Amino acid sequence: MNPIDQAFEKDRPLLVTYLTAGDPSPDDSLPLFQALIDGGADILEIGVPFSDPGADGPAIQKASERALSAGADLSSAIALAAQLPKAHPKVLFGYLNPFHAFGYKALAEACQQAGIHGVLCVDCPPEEEPEFRAALKAHDIHPILLAAPTSSPQRIETLAQAGGGFLYYVSMTGVTGGSVVNHAELGERLALVRHHAEIPVAVGFGVRTPEDVRQLAPHVNAVVVGSALVRLVAEHGKTAAPELKQLTEQLVSVL
Numbered sequence: 001m002n003p004i005d006q007a008f009e010k011d012r013p014l015l016v017t018y019l020t021a022g023d024p025s026p027d028d029s030l031p032l033f034q035a036l037i038d039g040g041a042d043i044l045e046i047g048v049p050f051s052d053p054g055a056d057g058p059a060i061q062k063a064s065e066r067a068l069s070a071g072a073d074l075s076s077a078i079a080l081a082a083q084l085p086k087a088h089p090k091v092l093f094g095y096l097n098p099f100h101a102f103g104y105k106a107l108a109e110a111c112q113q114a115g116i117h118g119v120l121c122v123d124c125p126p127e128e129e130p131e132f133r134a135a136l137k138a139h140d141i142h143p144i145l146l147a148a149p150t151s152s153p154q155r156i157e158t159l160a161q162a163g164g165g166f167l168y169y170v171s172m173t174g175v176t177g178g179s180v181v182n183h184a185e186l187g188e189r190l191a192l193v194r195h196h197a198e199i200p201v202a203v204g205f206g207v208r209t210p211e212d213v214r215q216l217a218p219h220v221n222a223v224v225v226g227s228a229l230v231r232l233v234a235e236h237g238k239t240a241a242p243e244l245k246q247l248t249e250q251l252v253s254v255l
Contacts, residue, residue: 002165019244021049022066045224046093054123167202
């Protein structure tokens with residue numbers, strides 16, 4: 001069984017954590033991701049640094065800039081994943097341009113060898129690049145798709161059927177790094193999404209604090225935290241591991 005599927009067999013919502021691979025440098029990034037595992041993160045999202053991360057706010061944009069300046073790229077992100085515990089669920093998170101340039105079959109093979117269990121491509125809806133998802137599925141890697149507040153029930157069903165692992169629900173229109181304004185309203189929307197999705201649902205964008213996680217966890221199968229962790233790397237650099245582990249533990253403690 002894919003380790004992502006195994007993770008969702010737990011009797012509580014999961015914590016999914018994101019960092020940009022190669023931030024602050026490829027050599028310094030590995031212990032930061034390990035700190036997330038040590039803190040109890042159930043699934044890791046390994047961000048591929050990209051020059052035009054259109055869905056990301058300032059914190060992750062700057063993380064990509066730092067990583068790219070230090071020489072990080074898609075290949076180094078995959079190499080980083082290969083150094084993490086093989087069985088720990090890992091998702092490669094990025095944009096289509098680097099994946100297309102790498103080659104879909106080559107990417108799927110490299111991910112399988114590196115112990116990457118899912119690939120989330122922000123800017124590739126199910127109508128586009130079907131060979132991309134086919135290559136991933138042929139190597140037992142989940143293609144993870146996103147739904148938005150503007151997605152209709154029919155669209156949610158389409159996304160859940162075309163993807164795998166979990167459906168990533170974007171909590172707000174806009175970019176990462178904001179904050180959830182109305183937890184109750186979002187909870188109602190998430191109930192609708194879960195009703196129409198036949199796979200687990202994770203919510204991300206604007207989830208920053210243990211209180212955010214506590215309020216949203218009853219409505220989903222997983223909660224995603226990214227920018228809050230990326231900001232710790234911006235603040236502490238290569239020495240951020242203790243702070244990352246501490247925040248991860250706090251987030252897990254309310255699930």
